[in-house]
Amino acid sequence: MKLLITGGGGFVGARLARTLLQRGQLDGKKIETLVLTDQVASPADLRADPRVQDRTGPLMAQCEALRSEPFDGVFHLASAVSGECELDFDLGMRSNLDSTRALLEALRAAGQASGKPSKLVFSSSVAVFGPDAALPMPSPVADDTLPAPQSSYGIQKLICEHLISDFTRKGFIDGRAARLMTVSVRPGRPNGAASSFFSGILREPLAGVESICPVDASVSHPLASPGKTVEGLIAVYEASREAFLGRLGMNLPSINVRVSDMLDALEEVAGSAVRARVKFVRDDRIAGMVANWPAGATAKRAARLGLHPDASFADIIRQYIADCKATPGGEAALKGLA
Amino acid sequence: MKLLITGGGGFVGARLARTLLQRGQLDGKKIETLVLTDQVASPADLRADPRVQDRTGPLMAQCEALRSEPFDGVFHLASAVSGECELDFDLGMRSNLDSTRALLEALRAAGQASGKPSKLVFSSSVAVFGPDAALPMPSPVADDTLPAPQSSYGIQKLICEHLISDFTRKGFIDGRAARLMTVSVRPGRPNGAASSFFSGILREPLAGVESICPVDASVSHPLASPGKTVEGLIAVYEASREAFLGRLGMNLPSINVRVSDMLDALEEVAGSAVRARVKFVRDDRIAGMVANWPAGATAKRAARLGLHPDASFADIIRQYIADCKATPGGEAALKGLA
Numbered sequence: 001m002k003l004l005i006t007g008g009g010g011f012v013g014a015r016l017a018r019t020l021l022q023r024g025q026l027d028g029k030k031i032e033t034l035v036l037t038d039q040v041a042s043p044a045d046l047r048a049d050p051r052v053q054d055r056t057g058p059l060m061a062q063c064e065a066l067r068s069e070p071f072d073g074v075f076h077l078a079s080a081v082s083g084e085c086e087l088d089f090d091l092g093m094r095s096n097l098d099s100t101r102a103l104l105e106a107l108r109a110a111g112q113a114s115g116k117p118s119k120l121v122f123s124s125s126v127a128v129f130g131p132d133a134a135l136p137m138p139s140p141v142a143d144d145t146l147p148a149p150q151s152s153y154g155i156q157k158l159i160c161e162h163l164i165s166d167f168t169r170k171g172f173i174d175g176r177a178a179r180l181m182t183v184s185v186r187p188g189r190p191n192g193a194a195s196s197f198f199s200g201i202l203r204e205p206l207a208g209v210e211s212i213c214p215v216d217a218s219v220s221h222p223l224a225s226p227g228k229t230v231e232g233l234i235a236v237y238e239a240s241r242e243a244f245l246g247r248l249g250m251n252l253p254s255i256n257v258r259v260s261d262m263l264d265a266l267e268e269v270a271g272s273a274v275r276a277r278v279k280f281v282r283d284d285r286i287a288g289m290v291a292n293w294p295a296g297a298t299a300k301r302a303a304r305l306g307l308h309p310d311a312s313f314a315d316i317i318r319q320y321i322a323d324c325k326a327t328p329g330g331e332a333a334l335k336g337l338a
Numbered sequence: 339m340k341l342l343i344t345g346g347g348g349f350v351g352a353r354l355a356r357t358l359l360q361r362g363q364l365d366g367k368k369i370e371t372l373v374l375t376d377q378v379a380s381p382a383d384l385r386a387d388p389r390v391q392d393r394t395g396p397l398m399a400q401c402e403a404l405r406s407e408p409f410d411g412v413f414h415l416a417s418a419v420s421g422e423c424e425l426d427f428d429l430g431m432r433s434n435l436d437s438t439r440a441l442l443e444a445l446r447a448a449g450q451a452s453g454k455p456s457k458l459v460f461s462s463s464v465a466v467f468g469p470d471a472a473l474p475m476p477s478p479v480a481d482d483t484l485p486a487p488q489s490s491y492g493i494q495k496l497i498c499e500h501l502i503s504d505f506t507r508k509g510f511i512d513g514r515a516a517r518l519m520t521v522s523v524r525p526g527r528p529n530g531a532a533s534s535f536f537s538g539i540l541r542e543p544l545a546g547v548e549s550i551c552p553v554d555a556s557v558s559h560p561l562a563s564p565g566k567t568v569e570g571l572i573a574v575y576e577a578s579r580e581a582f583l584g585r586l587g588m589n590l591p592s593i594n595v596r597v598s599d600m601l602d603a604l605e606e607v608a609g610s611a612v613r614a615r616v617k618f619v620r621d622d623r624i625a626g627m628v629a630n631w632p633a634g635a636t637a638k639r640a641a642r643l644g645l646h647p648d649a650s651f652a653d654i655i656r657q658y659i660a661d662c663k664a665t666p667g668g669e670a671a672l673k674g675l676a
Contacts, residue, residue, distance in 0.1 A: 089508060133584035134639060135482050144473050146484045148586055155504040159497050166493040170427060246471035248486055301472060 001029040002070070006059050006103065007077035008036025011186055012123070014043050016075060016230045021049055026073065027119075027238045035071070037062055038078065059099045066106035070114040075233060076103060077123045081193035082153035086289070089152055096156035104163060108172035120175040121237045124161050124249045126222055127154035128179060130292045140222070140296035143251050150292035151194075158249075165247040176244050178236045181224040181254035181297060184262075185320035187333060194289045198223060201259070202266055202317060205277035206324075208336030213259060214283030215290050222254030222297040223262075224309065225316040226323075235305045245301050253309040255316070256296030265313040269321070274336050339367040340408070344397050344441065345415035346374025349524055350461070352381050354413060354568045359387055364411065365457075365576045373409070375400055376416065397437045404444035408452040413571060414441060415461045419531035420491035424627070427490055434494035442501060446510035458513040459575045462499050462587045464560055465492035466517060468630045478560070478634035481589050488630035489532075496587075503585040514582050516574045519562040519592035519635060522600075523658035525671060532627045536561060539597070540604055540655060543615035544662075546674030551597060552621030553628050560592030560635040561600075562647065563654040564661075573643045583639050591647040593654070594634030603651040607659070612674050 003026065007013040013036070020031055035053045036042045042054045055062060059078045078099065085092030100122075111117040130150035131137040138145055149155045157179075164175035186199040197214055198221060204211035224232070232252035236244065244250065257265075267275040299307065310316050321337075324330035341364065345351040351374070358369060373391045374380045380392045393400060397416050416437065423430030438460075449455040468488035469475040476483055487493045495517075502513035524537040535552055536559060542549035562570070570590040574582065582588065595603075605613040637645065648654050659675075662668035 132586050133580075134586050134588075135584065144484055146482055146586075148584070149500070149504075150507070152504050152508070155500050159500055162487070162493050162497055166487075166490055169488070170490070242471075246473065246486070248470050248472050248484075250472075 001031055001072040002033040003031060004035045004071045004074045005077060006037050007079060009038030009040040009042045010077060012183060012229055013077045014046060015226050016233055017046050019230050060102055063102035063106040067109040070110040071118050073119040073237060075121050081191055082127055082151055083194045084192040085153040086151055092152045092156055097159055100160045101163060104167050108167060111172060117171060117173045119237060120173050121233055122160060122164050122175060122177045124157045124177040124179045126179055126181050126294055126297055127151055128158040129294045130154060137294060140256060140298045141294040142298045143301045151289060161249040168247055176236050177249040178232060179249050179251045180229055181222045181252055183226055183229050184223045184316060194286050201278050205274045206270060206336050207333050210277050210279060212281045213278055214286040217260040218258055219290060220256060220258045220295040222256050222294060224252060224254050225319050227319055228253060228310050232307050235307050239305050243305060250301045251297050251299040253299040253302050253307050254297045255309045255313060257313050262313055265317055268314050269317045270337055339369055339410040340371040341369060342373045342409045342412045343415060344375050345417060347376030347378040347380045348415060350521060350567055351415045352384060353564050354571055355384050357568050359389060398440055401440035401444040405447040408448040409456050411457040411575060413459050419529055420465055420489055421532045422530040423491040424489055430490045430494055435497055438498045439501060442505050446505060449510060455509060455511045457575060458511050459571055460498060460502050460513060460515045462495045462515040462517045464517055464519050464632055464635055465489055466496040467632045468492060475632060478594060478636045479632040480636045481639045489627060499587040506585055514574050515587035516570060517587050517589045518567055519560045519590055521564055521567050522561045522654060532624050539616050543612045544608060544674050545671050548615045548617060550619045551616055552624040555598040556596055557628060558594060558596045558633040560594050560632060562590060562592050563657050565657055566591060566648050570645050573645050577643050581643060588639045589635050589637040591637040591640050591645050592635045593647045593651060595651050600651055603655055606652050607655045608675055
């Protein structure tokens, strides 16, 4: 089978690619070709795999060619992140809405030519939820909570959910929108996402670097490990349409924790000296955005697919440490550990 | 003040224009100029008013010029209807989604140049609601029912609601989405809307013509008279942001009636011979679409604005008859009355 991962150079995309290549199959079919598109080149280990084709450049510019290139399946992860969409409205509309529309139209054209609609998994986001004056946000938010996004990023993700729903209803694709919870611990450097600190307050102290938490310790949020996130994307792909249950977006599982719980887990796993590297300095822009995010989420539809949250936040930190150790040169990210 | 009505050549648009011109003011400000855009020319009585500018042509083609023409307020009613969007997917995307986006961008540009964002009332639709495998549709649907549109028309309306919400949050416009209930009795000829028969089964018998009802007499649906619909659009325009309550779409009031109730009312107002002109011949395409529409709706937010449903369906029929009598040549539409 031939697969496409958009955003394949990003952290989740690359991890998904590695997992798929290691499995060798998806939905019972052998993976022959895995195309990765992103603005940046994929990691070298992926490019070294003979099954991988790396295509660097904006997704929008690639969509015209995709109209005549049929794929069995697509994981559409490419996205501008929440912080940058809030700072640059037009960038978000172009990167998240227009590019998705162009991709859907390309898949429709390719599917109509080949007579076989592509399967598509779309990475939507917990950011579709928010409070509105007409409707206080429930806590936790559920699959069927009315989305009221309070950011351009959330609006664009929700609009894409509905486009995918209609392209699916029309038979142009077989699409499924999975709402990713905030992924933690992300490796590497802070990114433009307003949620970046949910990784930074673990990652930086473990690397021996001070980290600033821009929100109060009492802030609660639904989080998932990279491993659980990738597991969720694959399970959503492999689900039958009946098991996916309808065409509305589906929450992926999350562990709902406060910042203080995260730091307690950090202390449990790495000691009090590591925890002490986190300082609290409120950032009103970030704190204001986070205040409009869900404090927790449930994922009943995902549970029907056998998907469950991480067992504990300490487990998530241990997964991160194990990942660093397994990565060549990754020990540098753990310099802060005694 | 300077106002724009898109879809100003349509039935609701022209009725809104007449009502506004008769009032002479909106939101306490004198109406100096009323621009009507539509694919077809506005009715002659409107074009004869010195305040009216009639601009015929596709909305999309007019949006570039609108970027440098500031409006105090806009009623955005232009839309391809449900039936044609279902038959021609690309037409619906272009007419309902792309045109709305272009209009919003034009208003944003004009508002940024003038320093004053336009007020905008968008005619969304009860078609945003529907049943999904993950979520049976409640009956009646409320303002905060999770929309799960089962038609391209409904998807496009819902996407526009969210675009308008975000353009409003960003301060580009002051937008409000009002979900119109199915308008009955529409005068004139059947249109491409799948809901067209909700007017036809009253209008045709009153004109002395046989009418086919394509669904069972037990089908229930939320309906509103043209007068109540126009009243709702104006009240939503004049509401303060606080009174409108948030940025999510708002249901306009409806009377929730079965087809049999409608025909009982027709008999009450016009006699049994008129009612007997309605024949039942099921149309699977129409009946299938209608089965996914709400059987009824509530409108609590609209009630806070002082908006209430028509008192009875017989009242709606009497309004239609009075309107026909008040229209030059309109008596022809009542040839079926004894």
